[in-house]
Amino acid sequence: xxxxxxxxxxxxxxxxxxxxxxxxxxxxxxxxxxxxxxxxxxxxxxxxxxxxxxxxxxxxxxxxxxxxxxxxxxxxxxxxxxxxxxxxxxxxxxxxxxxxxxxxxxxxxxxxxxxxxxxxxxxxxxxxxxxxxxxxxxxxxxxxxxxxxxxxxxxxxxxxxxxxxxxxxxxxxxxxxxxxxxxxxxxxxxxxxxxxxxxxxxxxxxxxxxxxxxxxxxxxxxxxxxxxxxxxxxxxxxxxxxxxxxxxxxxxxxxxxxxxxxxxxxxxxxxxxxxxxxxxxxxxxxxxxxxxxxxxxxxxxxxxxxxxxxxxxxxxxxxxxxxxxxxxxxxxxxxxxxxxxxxxxxxxxxxxxxxxxxxxxxxxxxxxxxxxxxxxxxxxxxxxxxxxxxxxxxxxxxxxxxxxxxxxxxxxxxxxxxxxxxxxxxxxxxxxxxxxxx
Amino acid sequence: xxxxxxxxxxxxxxxxxxxxxxxxxxxxxxxxxxxxxxxxxxxxxxxxxxxxxxxxxxxxxxxxxxxxxxxxxxxxxxxxxxxxxxxxxxxxxxxxxxxxxxxxxxxxxxxxxxxxxxxxxxxxxxxxxxxxxxxxxxxxxxxxxxxxxxxxxxxxxxxxxxxxxxxxxxxxxxxxxxxxxxxxxxxxxxxxxxxxxxxxxxxxxxxxxxxxxxxxxxxxxxxxxxxxxxxxxxxxxxxxxxxxxxxxxxxxxxxxxxxxxxxxxxxxxxxxxxxxxxxxxxxxxxxxxxxxxxxxxxxxxxxxxxxxxxxxxxxxxxxxxxxxxxxxxxxxxxxxxxxxxxxxxxxxxxxxxxxxxxxxxxxxxxxxxxxxxxxxxxxxxxxxxxxxxxxxxxxxxxxxxxxxxxxxxxxxxxxxxxxxxxxxxxxxxxxxxxxxxx
Numbered sequence: 106x107x108x109x110x111x112x113x114x115x116x117x118x119x120x121x122x123x124x125x126x127x128x129x130x131x132x133x134x135x136x137x138x139x140x141x142x143x144x145x146x147x148x149x150x151x152x153x154x155x156x157x158x159x160x161x162x163x164x165x166x167x168x169x170x171x172x173x174x175x176x177x178x179x180x181x182x183x184x185x186x187x188x189x190x191x192x193x194x195x196x197x198x199x200x201x202x203x204x205x206x207x208x209x210x211x212x213x214x215x216x217x218x219x220x221x222x223x224x225x226x227x228x229x230x231x232x233x234x235x236x237x238x239x240x241x242x243x244x245x246x247x248x249x250x251x252x253x254x255x256x257x258x259x260x261x262x263x264x265x266x267x268x269x270x271x272x273x274x275x276x277x278x279x280x281x282x283x284x285x286x287x288x289x290x291x292x293x294x295x296x297x298x299x300x301x302x303x304x305x306x307x308x309x310x311x312x313x314x315x316x317x318x319x320x321x322x323x324x325x326x327x328x329x330x331x332x333x334x335x336x337x338x339x340x341x342x343x344x345x346x347x348x349x350x351x352x353x354x355x356x357x358x359x360x361x362x363x364x365x366x367x368x369x370x371x372x373x374x375x376x377x378x379x380x381x382x383x384x385x386x387x388x389x390x391x392x393x394x395x396x397x398x399x400x401x402x403x404x405x406x407x408x409x410x411x412x413x414x415x416x417x418x419x420x421x422x423x424x425x426x427x428x429x430x431x432x433x434x435x436x437x438x439x440x441x442x443x444x445x446x447x448x449x450x451x452x453x454x455x456x457x458x459x460x461x462x463x464x465x466x467x468x469x470x471x472x473x474x475x476x477x478x479x480x481x482x483x484x485x486x487x488x489x490x491x492x493x494x495x496x497x498x499x500x501x502x503x504x505x506x507x508x509x510x511x512x513x514x515x516x517x518x519x520x521x522x523x524x525x526x527x528x529x530x531x532x533x534x535x536x537x538x539x540x541x542x543x
Numbered sequence: 544x545x546x547x548x549x550x551x552x553x554x555x556x557x558x559x560x561x562x563x564x565x566x567x568x569x570x571x572x573x574x575x576x577x578x579x580x581x582x583x584x585x586x587x588x589x590x591x592x593x594x595x596x597x598x599x600x601x602x603x604x605x606x607x608x609x610x611x612x613x614x615x616x617x618x619x620x621x622x623x624x625x626x627x628x629x630x631x632x633x634x635x636x637x638x639x640x641x642x643x644x645x646x647x648x649x650x651x652x653x654x655x656x657x658x659x660x661x662x663x664x665x666x667x668x669x670x671x672x673x674x675x676x677x678x679x680x681x682x683x684x685x686x687x688x689x690x691x692x693x694x695x696x697x698x699x700x701x702x703x704x705x706x707x708x709x710x711x712x713x714x715x716x717x718x719x720x721x722x723x724x725x726x727x728x729x730x731x732x733x734x735x736x737x738x739x740x741x742x743x744x745x746x747x748x749x750x751x752x753x754x755x756x757x758x759x760x761x762x763x764x765x766x767x768x769x770x771x772x773x774x775x776x777x778x779x780x781x782x783x784x785x786x787x788x789x790x791x792x793x794x795x796x797x798x799x800x801x802x803x804x805x806x807x808x809x810x811x812x813x814x815x816x817x818x819x820x821x822x823x824x825x826x827x828x829x830x831x832x833x834x835x836x837x838x839x840x841x842x843x844x845x846x847x848x849x850x851x852x853x854x855x856x857x858x859x860x861x862x863x864x865x866x867x868x869x870x871x872x873x874x875x876x877x878x879x880x881x882x883x884x885x886x887x888x889x890x891x892x893x894x895x896x897x898x899x900x901x902x903x904x905x906x907x908x909x910x911x912x913x914x915x916x917x918x919x920x921x922x923x924x925x926x927x928x929x930x931x932x933x934x935x936x937x938x939x940x941x942x943x944x945x946x947x948x949x950x951x952x953x954x955x956x957x958x959x960x961x962x963x964x965x966x967x968x969x970x971x972x973x974x975x976x977x978x979x980x981x
Contacts, residue, residue, distance in 0.1 A: 242720050247804060260803070267802045268741045277804040278716040278811070282680050282903050283769055292770030294900035297844065303706045308844045308899070331721055331813065332730030332981055355900065364705045365698070366685060366715040367805020373716070374900035375769065406735065406746045461746070462732035462793065462812035463981070465720050543770055543901070 116210045119217045120226065123156030123209075129381075129521060129531025130154040130229075133390075135205055136381035136532075137187055137346065140232035149185040149235050153205050154381050154533070157229055160205065164225045170216055174204050187238045187382065191325040191345045192468035198325070198345070202386055234380035236286045237348075238323060238469035243284060243376070244459060245319070245352060246276040248450035251478035255490045260360070271403050274450035274458045276475075279352070280373040284471070286380050287535050293512060293542040294374040296358030304361075310542035311355035313495075314510040318423055318486030318518055320445045321350035321378055321473040322452050324466045331465040337411040337457040343466070344452050346382040349421070349520045349535040350473045353377070356489055356509070378471075379520070379535040387530055391418050391522035393446055408461060409454045417452075419445035419520045419532070421477060423486070428513025430503045437517060438501045441491055443477055443484035445520070512541045554648045557655045558664065561594030561647075567819075567959060567969025568592040568667075571828075573643055574819035574970075575625055575784065578670035587623040587673050591643050592819050592971070595667055598643065602663045608654055612642050625676045625820065629763040629783045630906035636763070636783070640824055672818035674724045675786075676761060676907035681722060681814070682897060683757070683790060684714040686888035689916035693928045698798070709841050712888035712896050714913075717790070718811040722909070724818050725973050731950060731980040732812040734796030742799075748980035749793035751933075752948040755914040756861050756924030756956055758883045759788035759816055760890050762908040770901040775849040778894040781904070784820040787859070787958045787973040788911045791815070794927055794947070816909075817958070817973040825968055829856050829960035831884055846899060847892045855890075857883040857958045857970070859915060861924070866951025868941045875955060876939045879929055881915055881922035883958070950979045 118124065118132035130136065138152050140159065152159040162182040165171055171179045178197050181189035190201065207214035216222050247253055250266070253275075257265030269275065293314055299306040325345030329335050335343065352372060359371030392415040404410075421444060426437035450458075455472055476486040485491040488509050492498050495508035510516065515538040521531035556562065556570035568574065570593065577587050580599065590597040600620040603609055609617045616635050619627035628639065645652035654660050685691055688704070691713075695703030707713065731752055737744040763783030767773050773781065790810060797809030830853040842848075859882060864875035893910055914924040923929040926947050930936050933946035948954065953976040959969035 242718055244807075257803070269735075269737075269744070269799055269802065272742060272744050273735050273800060275800070275804055276807050278718055278807065280680055280716055280902060281719075282766075282905050282908070285769070292901050295772065295846075296900055297707075297711050299707075304710060305841060306707070306710050306844070308846055311900075328720075331723070332978070334733065334981075358900070361707055362711060362713070363803070363805075364707065365695075365801065365805070366713055367801075367803070369682075369714050369716065370896065370900045370902065373897070373902040403743060406744070408733075408746055458808065459811070462734055462749075462796070462808045463730050464718060464808065464811040467720050470720070540770070543772075 116206065118155070118209050119211060120156045120158055120209055127529065128156060129533055130156055131528045131530060132206060132209055133528055134383060134387050134530040135202055136383045136387065137190065137237065138381045139186055139235045139237045141235065142227060143231050151182050151184065151187060152232065154229060155209055158226045159229045159232060160208070161225050161227055168221045168225065170208060170225065171204065174200060188469040191238060191323055194326050195342050198384060199386060202384065234286050236284055236378060237380060237382050240281045240284055240471045241467045241469055243279040243281040243471045244276055245279045245473045245475055246274050246450065246455050247475040248274055248448040248455060249475060249477050250449040251447065251480060251484065252476040252486060252490065255478060255485065259494050272406065274455045276455065276459070277367045279376065283374055284376045284378060286378060287533070289377060289537060290540045291353055291375045291537040292540045294355050295542060296355050296370055297361055298357040299361045306361055311358055313356035314539065315354045315356050315488045316423065316510065316516050317352040317354055317476040318421055318441065318443070319350040319352055319473045319475060319477060320419060321348045321471050322346065323382060324456065324470040324472065325468055328467045329460055329465055332463040334463060335457055335460040337409055337414065337453045340453040340456040343456060344385045346384040347388065348382055349379040349518050349532050351377040351516065351518055351535050351537060352473065353537070377535055377537045379532050381533045383530065383532055388417050388522065390527055391524055393418055395446070396449055396451065408457060411453060414451050414453055416446045416448060419522055421445060422519045424517040425501060425507065426515050427501055427503050427505055427511070430501065431515055435502050440499060441483055441485055443479040443486055445474070445477055447477060447479040447484065448474055510539050512539050514539050554644065556593070556647050557649060558594045558596055558647055565967065566594060567971055568594055569966045569968060570644060570647055571966055572821060572825050572968040573640055574821045574825065575628065575675065576819045577624055577673045577675045579673065580665060581669050589620055589622065589625060590670065592667060593647055596664045597667045597670060598646070599663050599665055606659045606663065608646060608663065609642065612638060626907040629676060629761055632764050633780050636822060637824060640822065672724050674722055674816060675818060675820050678719045678722055678909045679905045679907055681717040681719040681909045682714055683717045683911045683913055684712050684888065684893050685913040686712055686886040686893065687913060687915050688887040689885065689918060689922065690914040690924060690928065693916060693923065697932050710844065712893045714893065714897070715805045717814065721812055722814045722816060724816060725971070727815060727975060728978045729791055729813050729975040730978045732793050733980060734793050734808055735799055736795040737799045744799055749796055751794035752977065753792045753794050753926045754861065754948065754954050755790040755792055756859055756879065756881070757788040757790055757911045757914060758857060759786045759909050759911040760784065761820060762894070762904045762910065763906055766905045767898055767903055769903040772901060773895055773898040775847055775852065775891045775895040778891040781894060782823045782890055784822040785826065786820055787817040787956045787970050789815040789954070789956055789973050789975060790911065791975070815973055815975045817970050819971045821968065821970055826855050826960065828965055829962055831856055833884070834887055834889065847895060849891060852889050852891055854884045854886060857960055859883060860957045862955040863939060863945065864953050865939055865941050865943055865949070868939065869953055873940050878937060879921055879923055881917040881924060883912070883915055885915060885917040885922065886912055948977050950977050952977050
C-alpha cells in the first residue's frame with residue numbers, strides 16, 4: 106500500500122466535464138454511490154460518479170454492458186446498497202473499477218458510441234443520493250492528537266491526553282440509525298445541560314451545537330468470525346473506501362453526560378456522510394507512509410505496528426453560511442482547512458484495534474476518524490476548538506459572529522486530493538443546515 | 544400500565560407440560576422467539592414457547608390457523624425475524640397474543656383436535672434458537688444505583704456516583720454485530736491492559752473476564768422520525784418485550800481504555816441474549832409502581848417523570864459451573880440472585896432519554912439495563928462486585944475458587960416472575976461457556 110503512481114492517470118475519458126481541473130470526479134476517481142433516479146423513485150441503485158454525470162450500474166447490467174465481469178460482481182452491482190460489493194474482496198473491487206474505466210474511456214469496451222449511452226449516463230444533479238450502505242455498526246475514533254489535546258485541555262486542563270491515548274486508538278460505538286446523507290437537515294437537539302459540573306441540570310435545546318470534521322471508512326471483504334482478530338496488515342485489505350463525515354455534537358449536553366461511559370445523546374441525533382465512497386484504490390496515489398511519530402512517543406505494541414502503514418493526504422475544508430448569506434447568495438466563509446494525513450492513528454490501526462478482542466466486523470460497517478485537527482489554528486476541525494470554547498468567535502462574510510452553530514446556518518465539508526502530476530480527485534460535499542429545535 | 548390481574552390466568556391450556564408449576568412457559572407467558580427446525584435448516588421462523596413445545600407460526604399460517612388475524616399481523620408472523628411484528632403496534636401485539644391463546648386453549652379456535660396439530664407444535668428442545676430480531680442498534684444503560692455505586696467506588700473511590708447519575712439514565716452505544724443467542728461459546732478476548740493507571744500497557748488475553756447480569760428490551764411500534772422525541776408515557780407503548788442479557792466484559796481492558804470516551808473493546812466481543820422475548824403484556828401482572836426514591840434523591844426533570852411509571856419484578860439468578868463440574872454432572876453454583884425491580888431508572892425513562900435529542904429508534908433496536916445489583920452481597924450482578932474486585936473469591940461446588948471467569952466455565956442466567964395467585968412465568972436461559980483465547 107506504499108505510494109505508487111496510478112497508471113490510469115494517462116487514460117482518456119470521453120465523458121463531458123470529466124477532465125475539468127477543479128472537478129471532483131475524473132476517470133481516476135470513480136467513487137461508488139447509491140441514488141434514486143427521478144424516473145425510478147423508491148428504487149435505489151448503485152452509481153459511479155464521473156464528471157457531472159453518474160453511471161447507472163443496474164441499467165448497464167440490463168444492457169449487457171457488464172458482460173465479462175464475474176457474475177458475483179455483476180450481481181453485487183445490481184443491488185440497492187453497496188453492501189454486496191463491499192462483501193467481495195479487493196481483487197473484485199479492482200475488476201469492477203477496471204471494467205467501469207473501460208466503459209468510460211476509448212478502448213474496446215467503451216460505451217461512447219453505444220446506442221443506450223444516454224440511458225445509463227445520468228446527470229448527477231438529478232439524482233437523489235442515499236446513505237450508500239446499510240450500516241450495521243458505526244464506530245467513531247479519536248485519532249487526531251491535535252484535536253484530543255485541544256479538547257482535552259478544555260475539559261481536563263491538568264491532563265489533556267489520557268495515559269492510554271498514545272498506546273491505543275481511543276474510540277466508542279456510535280449510533281447507526283441516525284446516519285444521514287449530504288443535504289439532510291439537522292434538527293437542533295434537546296438535552297440536559299448544567300452550568301456547573303455538579304448540577305442541577307435543566308432540559309432544553311442545546312446552545313452549543315457543533316460540527317466535527319471527520320473521514321469515515323467502510324469495512325469491506327469477508328467479515329471476521331467472532332473471536333478472530335484482524336492484523337494491522339490484513340486490516341488494510343478490508344478498507345473499501347472513504348467518505349467525509351460530520352459527527353454533529355451538542356457540546357453542552359456532552360459535557361454534562363459523558364462521565365463515566367462516554368458521549369451518548371450528545372452524538373446520537375445525527376451524523377452526516379458525503380454520498381460518494383472514494384475507494385482506497387483511487388486514493389492510493391495520495392497515500393503517504395506514516396504517520397510520523399515524535400521523539401518521546403511510545404513504541405507501538407506489535408498488533409498495531411506495520412512497516413507499510415500509511416495515511417492519506419486528503420485536504421479537508423469546512424465552510425459556513427448563515428441563513429442571511431444563503432438568501433443573499435453570498436459565498437460561505439471558510440471556517441477551517443486541514444488534512445486527513447494529520448492523524449496519529451491510521452485506518453488500519455483503528456480497524457485492527459477494533460477487532461483486537463475478536464469483535465466481528467460486517468461489510469458495510471462504518472468507522473470514522475474522529476475530529477481531524479492540525480497544528481495551526483485554521484486546521485481545527487470543530488467550533489469548540491476553532492473558537493476555543495467560544496472565546497475567539499469567527500466572523501462570517503455577513504459580519505455576524507459565530508461561537509457555535511446557529512439555526513439557519515448551513516455547514517459544508519469538502520475533501521479532495523491533489524499531487525503534482527496527478528489530477529485532483531474529490532469527495533463531493535457533506536452538507537447540513539440547522540433547523541430550530543422542535 | 545399499572546399492576547392489573549391478567550384474566551387469562553384462569554384459561555385452561557391443553558398443551559402437555561404447560562401447567563408445570565416450575566415451568567417457564569405457561570399459557571400466561573407466550574413469549575416470541577425465532578428458531579430453525581431440524582427439518583428446515585437455514586429457514587428461521589417465528590415460534591411461541593408453550594410448555595416444553597413451541598408453536599411454529601409460519602406453519603400455523605400455512606394451515607389456515609391464523610385466519611381471523613389482520614393480514615398485516617399474519618404477514619409479520621411469517622417473517623424470519625421478529626422485526627415485522629415489532630414494527631406493528633400494541634393493539635396488534637395484543638391481537639396476536641389473544642389469537643395464539645385461542646389456539647392453545649379449549650375455546651372455539653383451539654387446535655387441540657386439529658389434524659395438523661403435531662405439525663405446528665414442535666418439541667422446544669429440537670429447535671436451534673436464533674437472535675430473535677435483526678438488531679439495528681444496541682444501547683446499554685447503567686440503571687442500577689447499587690451497581691453504579693459499587694463499581695464507582697472501586698474505580699473512583701472519592702466519587703462513586705458522578706453528579707449526573709441521579710439526573711439522567713447514563714448509557715452508551717454498544718456493538719450490535721456481536722450479540723449472540725443463548726449457548727453460543729464466548730472466546731476469551733485479547734486486549735491492552737496495564738498494571739498501573741499510567742501504563743505502559745501489554746497486549747494479551749484478558750485476565751479479568753466478567754459477566755454482567757442485565758435485562759434487555761426491544762423497541763417496538765412505529766419508529767420516531769429523526770428530530771422527534773418520545774415522551775416517557777409514550778415510551779411505555781414502545782416496549783415490545785424483554786430478554787435476559789449478559790454483557791460479557793473484560794475488566795482489565797476496560798480499566799485501561801475507558802477514559803475519556805467510555806467502554807469500547809472491553810465490551811464489543813460478545814453479548815448474549817436469552818432467545819424468548821417475554822412481552823410487556825405477559826409481564827404486566829408483575830409490574831410494580833416505581834421505582835421508589837430515597838429521601839435526598841433529586842426530583843426528576845419533567846421529560847423523565849410519569850406518574851404511572853413502573854418497574855418489573857423479575858427474579859434474576861446467576862449460576863456458574865466449572866469444566867470439571869460440567870463433566871461430573873454437578874449442579875452449578877449460584878453466584879447471585881436479584882431482581883429487575885431494583886433499578887433506579889425505568890425502561891420508559893431509558894427510552895425517553897435516548898430519544899430526548901431526537902435520536903430515531905427503529906423496531907428491533909435493543910436497549911439494556913446495565914448490570915442489575917441489589918442491596919445485599921448476594922444481589923451483586925457481576926464478578927467484579929460479587930468478589931469485590933477479586934478480594935472475596937467465591938467457592939464453587941467443586942471446591943475451586945473464582946475471582947473472575949476461567950476457561951471452561953459456563954455461566955447461566957435465569958429469570959422468572961412469581962406472584963401469589965399467579966403462575967410463574969420465565970425467560971428460559973442465557974448461557975455461555977468460556978473458550979480459551981485464540
